[in-house]
Each structure stands twice: as structure tokens, then as C-alpha cells.
Amino acid sequence: MIWLKNDLPRLITLVVGVVVLADKFFAFDPLHGLSTWFLQYSVLFAAFAMILGAANLLRVSAHKIRAKKQHWQYNYVLMIAIIGYTLLGLFAGTKNPLYLSIYNSVYVPAQATIISFMAFWLASACYRAFRARNLQAVILLVAGVTVMLGKIGIGSVIWEALPGIAGWIQNVPQSAVMRSLGVGIAIGMVGVGLRTIVGIERGFVGGGDES
Amino acid sequence: MMERLQKIDRRIIFAGLMLMIAIPLVKPLQLPVNISSETRAAYDLIEALPSGSNVLIATSIFPSTQAELEPQTIAMLNHLVKKQAKIVMAPCYPDTPPYLLKYAKMLEDAGYVEGIDYLNLPYLAGEETLYAAMGSDFKKTYDQTPSSELWDSISGVKSFSLVIVPNGGRHPLYVMAHISTPHAIDMIASITAVVLPNVQPYFNSGQIGGVVSGMNGAAEYESLVQVPGKALQGMAAQSLGHLWIIALVVLGNIGYFATRGKKAGGV
Numbered sequence: 001m002i003w004l005k006n007d008l009p010r011l012i013t014l015v016v017g018v019v020v021l022a023d024k025f026f027a028f029d030p031l032h033g034l035s036t037w038f039l040q041y042s043v044l045f046a047a048f049a050m051i052l053g054a055a056n057l058l059r060v061s062a063h064k065i066r067a068k069k070q071h072w073q074y075n076y077v078l079m080i081a082i083i084g085y086t087l088l089g090l091f092a093g094t095k096n097p098l099y100l101s102i103y104n105s106v107y108v109p110a111q112a113t114i115i116s117f118m119a120f121w122l123a124s125a126c127y128r129a130f131r132a133r134n135l136q137a138v139i140l141l142v143a144g145v146t147v148m149l150g151k152i153g154i155g156s157v158i159w160e161a162l163p164g165i166a167g168w169i170q171n172v173p174q175s176a177v178m179r180s181l182g183v184g185i186a187i188g189m190v191g192v193g194l195r196t197i198v199g200i201e202r203g204f205v206g207g208g209d210e211s
Numbered sequence: 212m213m214e215r216l217q218k219i220d221r222r223i224i225f226a227g228l229m230l231m232i233a234i235p236l237v238k239p240l241q242l243p244v245n246i247s248s249e250t251r252a253a254y255d256l257i258e259a260l261p262s263g264s265n266v267l268i269a270t271s272i273f274p275s276t277q278a279e280l281e282p283q284t285i286a287m288l289n290h291l292v293k294k295q296a297k298i299v300m301a302p303c304y305p306d307t308p309p310y311l312l313k314y315a316k317m318l319e320d321a322g323y324v325e326g327i328d329y330l331n332l333p334y335l336a337g338e339e340t341l342y343a344a345m346g347s348d349f350k351k352t353y354d355q356t357p358s359s360e361l362w363d364s365i366s367g368v369k370s371f372s373l374v375i376v377p378n379g380g381r382h383p384l385y386v387m388a389h390i391s392t393p394h395a396i397d398m399i400a401s402i403t404a405v406v407l408p409n410v411q412p413y414f415n416s417g418q419i420g421g422v423v424s425g426m427n428g429a430a431e432y433e434s435l436v437q438v439p440g441k442a443l444q445g446m447a448a449q450s451l452g453h454l455w456i457i458a459l460v461v462l463g464n465i466g467y468f469a470t471r472g473k474k475a476g477g478v
Binding site for chain 2: 020023032035036039040042043046047049050094095100103104107108109110111112114115119120122123124126127128130131132133141145148149151152153154155156157163167170171174175178179182
């Protein structure tokens with residue numbers, strides 16, 4: 001049954017990959033219909049993948065509780081939250097006031113708080129990293145400070161040319177670097193895509209060996 | 212003394228930043244808003260829409276991006292309401308649907324009717340695959356959507372005059388690749404500030420028609436539509452926060468050069 005684990009997924013990848021890719025190059029209705037059908041199903045599979053992810057998280061948490069691993073008690077909180085909130089959404093509906101209240105009063109502030117910490121870490125990191133130790137560091141320092149000042153209203157109060165200079169940094173040197181990176185990544189992705197379609201890349205079926 | 216400038220305690224850095232952010236909340240400050248070419252282009256795209264145009268908002272707003280994306284979304288919704296656009300909102304991230312309920316309420320307060328003037332589509336998983344499916348056959352992708360005047364008037368993705376993509380990641384690039392460029396539909400990327408470097412080259416090349424970036428982009432849009440909101444309030448806090456960071460950088464460098472000179476002299 002090794003073909004079921006290895007060859008079948010690669011065959012499906014080959015067929016789906018070739019059809020979806022060919023649809024981008026040829027205006028042929030049956031091909032477009034098949035490509036659309038594959039894409040609709042991929043959305044469905046993505047939803048199943050989310051369920052699989054949640055189920056796996058529950059399995060891992062249950063294992064941690066059974067094995068009494070470090071901080072195992074928190075896994076109870078995680079499991080109760082996942083199961084409880086899922087059941088509430090399934091039976092009461094996602095427009096239920098309690099469902100929305102938990103989302104707006106617990107989840108939103110908690111996640112917003114965690115992301116807000118980043119401002120403090122960034123302040124500390126900027127202070128430590130932006131030292132004019134050499135020419136490259138000076139360029140980084142000047143560009144960073146100029147963009148930071150140019151993007152806020154007070155920048156034009158300090159010097160009215162600052163927003164223009166910040167815009168130039170973003171539009172010219174930064175765009176040039178991002179374009180070159182983008183082209184490099186795109187070429188790499190084409191390579192990985194082709195390797196996956198023709199079956200050279202096998203990591204996604206759990207195989208580590210590549211020919 | 213100069214060595215101390217290089218080793219300012221982290222708690223002082225944090226307390227200073229908190230103080231700088233808190234000052235404008237206690238005493239609001241009025242700071243000038245410079246309109247960037249990216250935000251101006253986004254505004255012009257919506258302004259040029261004929262009355263009653265269909266607009267798709269493929270959004271993936273969630274709590275971490277809310278501070279930046281929500282003021283942008285609200286400012287653009289205010290503009291779309293002024294233009295009497297028909298709005299279809301598609302959540303593309305699992306955390307997004309509750310936000311759309313809020314925006315639906317806002318639209319209804321402005322006289323919009325669900326199914327006629329606006330529509331909330333269900334969340335679908337898939338991210339880039341979802342956008343590819345939407346670009347391939349929009350109606351089939353959302354084939355469980357109940358019939359309504361607005362939904363029935365949409366035959367496919369080409370029925371939209373504009374796509375707005377509020378997101379804090381790569382979604383604008385996915386939409387550009389699978390929807391806006393292949394179907395020649397105008398697009399606005401509504402993004403967190405950190406994403407701007409990824410999006411900027413595509414704005415410069417004309418593939419993305421407008422970009423509203425970060426809280427400053429939201430503040431610019433609020434000032435363009437003349438509906439002050441959270442972004443204009445928040446910009447004062449952000450400005451003072453930036454100034455604090457710059458002050459720290461300057462102090463650190465003063466300390467670095469002063470002690471470096473001493474060390475060099477001592478050798």
C-alpha cells in the first residue's frame with residue numbers, strides 16, 4: 001500500500017498542478033471548468049485542514065495532561081476554551097451575544113495586548129541597534145530615523161522636506177531592493193512548484209529522500 | 212555619565228514610551244497630516260466610482276491588526292457610503308466575521324439594507340487558494356449564499372469595479388495575482404505599516420491602484436473624507452512615541468561617541 005501513501009498524492013499533485021497551471025495559459029472551457037472544480041475543492045480541503053489542526057491540538061494537549069508534562073494544567077484551559085467555544089458557536093450560532101461578547105471582551109483585548117508589547121520591544125531594540133558604528137550602520141540609522149519622522153505629522157513641523165525624503169527612500173532604494181528580492185523569490189517558487197508537480201519534491205508526502 | 216547613556220535601563224525606556232503614548236490621550240494634540248501619494252491614489256479610486264458601483268472588500272482583519280486596519284476600513288466605508296456604492300464584504304480569515312457584523316451595523320445606521328446595498332459573505336478557508344477560486348469563479352466559490360437583490364446582480368468577479376483588501380500580510384499580493392490583474396479590476400491595498408515594503412513596488416508599477424498603510428494612512432484617509440476618527444487621535448500618540456525612540460537613539464549615539472573618544476585617547 002506504499003503507492004497509496006507516496007504515489008497517489010504525487011499523481012494527484014501532478015494532475016491538479018498541470019491543469020491549474022495550464023488554465024492560466026490556455027482559454028479552453030473544459031480546462032477552465034476542471035481547474036475551477038479543483039480550486040473549489042481546495043477551499044473545502046483547507047476547511048478540513050483547520051478541523052484537523054484543532055483536533056491535533058486537542059490530541060497533543062490531552063497527551064500533555066496524561067503525561068503530566070511541564071505546565072500541563074494550562075492544557076485544561078486550552079481544551080475547555082476550544083471545545084466550549086466551538087460548541088457555543090455550533091449550537092447558539094456565531095451571532096449569539098454571548099459568543100460575540102467572549103470574542104470582543106476576551107479574545108480581542110488579549111491579542112491586542114500581546115501585539116502592543118511589540119512597541120516596547122521595538123523601542124528597546126532600536127535604542128540598542130541604531131549605533132553609528134560603521135558606514136552601513138550610519139546609512140541604516142539615517143534612513144530609519146528619516147522614515148520614522150517623515151511618516152508622522154510632526155516630521156513636517158520639524159523640517160517640511162522630511163516627508164518627501166522619506167517617500168523617496170521608500171519609493172526608490174527600498175522598492176528596488178524589494179523588487180530584486182521579489183524576482184528572486186518568484187524564480188525560486190517557480191522552481192519549487194515545478195519540482196513538486198513532477199514529483200522531485202516529496203516533502204509534502206512525508207518523504208525525506210529526494211532524487 | 213556618558214557610559215550610562217549607552218546602557219539606559221529597559222524599564223526607563225518602557226516607562227518613557229508609555230508616558231509619551233499617554234500624553235495625547237490626556238491632552239489631545241493637533242498635528243498636521245501629510246497626504247501621501249499612495250493614500251491619495253486610493254481616495255481618488257473611490258472618488259471616481261460611479262454611484263451604485265459594486266465594491267468587494269476581501270478582508271482579513273483580526274485583533275492584532277485592528278489598531279491599523281479598522282480605522283482604514285471605517286474611513287473607506289464612510290467614503291463608499293458617500294458614493295452610494297454597493298458593498299460585498301468577504302471575510303478571508305477565521306477571526307474576521309465578528310468585525311463584519313460591526314461594519315454591517317455601521318452601514319445599516321447609514322441607511323444601507325442587507326441584500327440590497329450590502330452583503331456579508333461567509334468565511335471560507337484557503338487564503339491564496341481562496342483568492343484563486345474567487346478569481347476562477349466567484350459565484351461558484353460562494354454557491355451557498357442565499358439569493359438577494361445584490362447577490363443576484365453579481366455575475367462574477369468582473370461585476371466589481373473595485374476590490375479593497377484590508378490585511379496585515381501577503382493577501383493584497385494574492386488578490387493582485389488572482390483577481391485584480393487577470394480581470395483588470397482596480398484594487399486598493401489596505402495594510403499594516405510593516406507590509407508597505409512588500410506592496411510598494413506593485414503600487415509603483417501601477418498593478419495596485421492605491422495603498423492605505425498603517426495608522427498614518429488611516430489618518431490621511433480620515434482627513435481626506437473629513438470624518439475624523441480613531442486614527443487622527445492615535446497619530447499624536449504614535450508621533451510622540453516615534454520622537455521618544457529617536458531621542459533614545461540620539462542619546463545612545465552620544466554616549467557611544469563620547470566613550471569611544473575616551474577609549475581611543477586612553478590607548
